[in-house]
Amino acid sequence: SDSALLLQVKENLQNNDALSSWNTSTSPCSDGHANWRGILCYQGKVWGVKLENMGLKGVIDVDSLKQLPYLRTLSFMNNDFEGEWPEISQLLGLKSIYLSNNKFSGEIPSQTFEGMQWLKKIHLSNNQFTGSLPTSLTLLPRLIELRSEGNKFSGQIPYFRDHKWKSFSVANNHLQGEIPKSLSKLPVSSFSGNERLCGSPLESCHSKKPSIVSIIVAVVVVCVAVIVIGAVIFILHRRRQREAASSVEGPSSGLSKGRAKDLGDESRRSSRSVSSNHSRRGDHMKLSFIKDDREKFDLQELLRASAEILGSGCFSSSYKASLLNGPTIVVKRFKQMNNVGKEEFQEHMRRVGRLNHPNLLPPVAYYYRREEKLLVTDYVKNGSLAVRLHGYQSLGEPSLDWPIRLKIVKGIAKGLEYLYKDMPSLIAPHGNLKSSNVLLTESFEPLLTDYGLVPVINQELAQDIMVIYKSPEYLQHGRITKKTDVWCLGILILEILTGKFPANFLQQGKGSEVSLATWVQSVVPEEWTNAVFDQEMGATKNGEGEMAKLLKISLSCCEGDVDKRLDLKEAVEKIQEVKERDQEDDYYTSYASDGDVKS
Numbered sequence: 001s002d003s004a005l006l007l008q009v010k011e012n013l014q015n016n017d018a019l020s021s022w023n024t025s026t027s028p029c030s031d032g033h034a035n036w037r038g039i040l041c042y043q044g045k046v047w048g049v050k051l052e053n054m055g056l057k058g059v060i061d062v063d064s065l066k067q068l069p070y071l072r073t074l075s076f077m078n079n080d081f082e083g084e085w086p087e088i089s090q091l092l093g094l095k096s097i098y099l100s101n102n103k104f105s106g107e108i109p110s111q112t113f114e115g116m117q118w119l120k121k122i123h124l125s126n127n128q129f130t131g132s133l134p135t136s137l138t139l140l141p142r143l144i145e146l147r148s149e150g151n152k153f154s155g156q157i158p159y160f161r162d163h164k165w166k167s168f169s170v171a172n173n174h175l176q177g178e179i180p181k182s183l184s185k186l187p188v189s190s191f192s193g194n195e196r197l198c199g200s201p202l203e204s205c206h207s208k209k210p211s212i213v214s215i216i217v218a219v220v221v222v223c224v225a226v227i228v229i230g231a232v233i234f235i236l237h238r239r240r241q242r243e244a245a246s247s248v249e250g251p252s253s254g255l256s257k258g259r260a261k262d263l264g265d266e267s268r269r270s271s272r273s274v275s276s277n278h279s280r281r282g283d284h285m286k287l288s289f290i291k292d293d294r295e296k297f298d299l300q301e302l303l304r305a306s307a308e309i310l311g312s313g314c315f316s317s318s319y320k321a322s323l324l325n326g327p328t329i330v331v332k333r334f335k336q337m338n339n340v341g342k343e344e345f346q347e348h349m350r351r352v353g354r355l356n357h358p359n360l361l362p363p364v365a366y367y368y369r370r371e372e373k374l375l376v377t378d379y380v381k382n383g384s385l386a387v388r389l390h391g392y393q394s395l396g397e398p399s400l401d402w403p404i405r406l407k408i409v410k411g412i413a414k415g416l417e418y419l420y421k422d423m424p425s426l427i428a429p430h431g432n433l434k435s436s437n438v439l440l441t442e443s444f445e446p447l448l449t450d451y452g453l454v455p456v457i458n459q460e461l462a463q464d465i466m467v468i469y470k471s472p473e474y475l476q477h478g479r480i481t482k483k484t485d486v487w488c489l490g491i492l493i494l495e496i497l498t499g500k501f502p503a504n505f506l507q508q509g510k511g512s513e514v515s516l517a518t519w520v521q522s523v524v525p526e527e528w529t530n531a532v533f534d535q536e537m538g539a540t541k542n543g544e545g546e547m548a549k550l551l552k553i554s555l556s557c558c559e560g561d562v563d564k565r566l567d568l569k570e571a572v573e574k575i576q577e578v579k580e581r582d583q584e585d586d587y588y589t590s591y592a593s594d595g596d597v598k599s
């Protein structure tokens with residue numbers, strides 16, 4: 001019976017506490033409705049198994065599922081399954097398969113989908129699948145959704161013919177080669193994050209195949225160059241060693257101490273040995289500067305500078321260092337980038353370095369070694385918006401007033417708008433927009449930091465640390481869209497208006513939809529003045545009307561349904577329309593006129 005088969009499925013699952021309703025006292029389906037959690041019924045028959053967000057792992061018992069004759073949809077999204085591709089391809093009647101956001105790994109055999117002629121939707125995003133995208137996908141006549149972003153698929157995209165895509169993404173994999181013509185009308189975001197993929201809608205390939213002769217010539221030239229460079233490096237290295245031995249031996253300074261305490265595999269060495277170790281590496285101490293217009297310094301000078309730790313997140317640690325007779329700078333040490341290659345990292349830094357906007361903090365220099373990636377920026381005097389919003393009251397310092405908060409919001413929106421224009425190939429051009437990544441200049445102009453990093457951060461860890469992966473679309477459907485940064489913007493504005501820390505509202509566990517936005521929505525507008533707006537903002541004459549306007553805009557940015565959410569352009573336009581003071585507007589009336597806000 002269906003009951004026995006499903007109980008067998010349950011038995012093979014670990015962490016199955018959420019399935020307590022699966023027991024012999026009821027049947028899974030009766031008279032059209034389901035008695036068992038996660039079972040979808042139609043006319044008393046099991047047509048779907050939807051076990052999402054339950055922390056499940058173990059084995060998916062395909063042999064039992066195979067015997068459910070009416071099974072059409074299967075979802076194990078947002079769980080903790082590991083291991084190889086489950087043999088669900090034996091379930092020939094399936095119309096949809098959802099396995100996104102697990103830890104499945106390994107290759108999916110190329111013939112896997114053969115014969116699954118009813119299959120319309122396949123969601124595999126954010127696992128760790130490797131190898132090629134199975135060619136049998138191209139043979140599925142009804143396929144309209146294929147989500148495979150955020151894996152480690154490599155090789156070329158197979159040739160799809162006449163599929164009418166409702167949703168397609170192979171973004172953030174290791175795919176390469178030319179995108180098949182049949183997919184060239186899809187948006188850039190469907191393919192971004194694959195460094196070696198080319199052809200429309202991405203940049204054209206221009207790939208003239210080099211002749212054998214030119215390859216041989218190139219190899220010879222490279223070999224000669226390597227020998228010459230090696231000899232030069234050796235000489236310089238020896239010279240520096242001698243110089244360094246005398247200059248570095250002195251008492252170690254703040255940054256080297258901080259690094260010695262904190263730097264990954266070097267953590268157990270003393271600060272002195274960090275310094276001398278680096279000095280032995282000679283040329284490896286060189287930082288790559290983005291622009292030529294500033295005085296250069298190298299890693300050794302950084303290690304000698306007096307330094308203090310500014311903070312250490314999951315993603316990076318940041319040190320403030322004052323160079324002797326030089327500027328005060330911040331060295332950010334990335335923790336989650338060990339998958340990125342040198343070329344990729346350099347190209348990315350150069351790309352970020354080309355950006356130029358008054359609301360973006362520009363990189364000054366970077367440093368790459370396989371086990372160490374550093375980014376140097378200027379120190380920004382007023383620190384982060386996070387500290388200003390949440391840390392100042394305890395110090396007895398005045399908080400930010402409403403006009404300044406509005407100025408900050410407008411600056412953030414402009415910075416983000418620029419990122420969207422100048423990094424169009426990224427699905428989430430910022431990716432980690434939050435208050436600790438907004439710094440404030442002396443005139444309280446906001447500067448965005450940590451932007452554009454999605455392509456170089458380790459995918460599997462990025463999911464735990466970057467704000468885009470807390471969005472409703474990611475938690476529910478495992479996808480990131482061009483509007484995901486807008487959601488982050490909305491939450492950030494709510495944080496600025498309420499003075500509340502968004503992370504406190506995110507429930508533990510995947511799939512939760514509770515956020516600062518849901519809390520604000522739970523408060524009636526009449527209570528906003530007392531219950532929602534940060535009392536620390538202080539009263540501005542008639543400011544509440546404008547505050548309410550901004551609050552409504554931010555709620556529209558946080559709309560859970562991506563289609564209803566404002567896009568970035570709309571959001572920025574509306575934000576720029578909010579005035580610092582508005583003598584006529586009153587927030588109750590302005591709220592009443594806008595019925596769709598609480599959708």
Ligand SMILES: Nc1ncnc2c1ncn2[C@@H]1O[C@H](COP(=O)(O)OP(=O)(O)OP(=O)(O)O)[C@@H](O)[C@H]1O
Nearest residue numbers: 310311313314315316317318330378379380384436
């Ligand atoms: N250039 C800078 N000038 C002044 N303060 C900075 C600068 N860069 C970073 N900070 C501050 O240093 C602290 C640590 O920053 P860091 O980016 O390392 O971690 P985080 O932003 O708190 O968390 P995460 O690792 O998730 O990004 C933060 O409060 C940040 O605002």
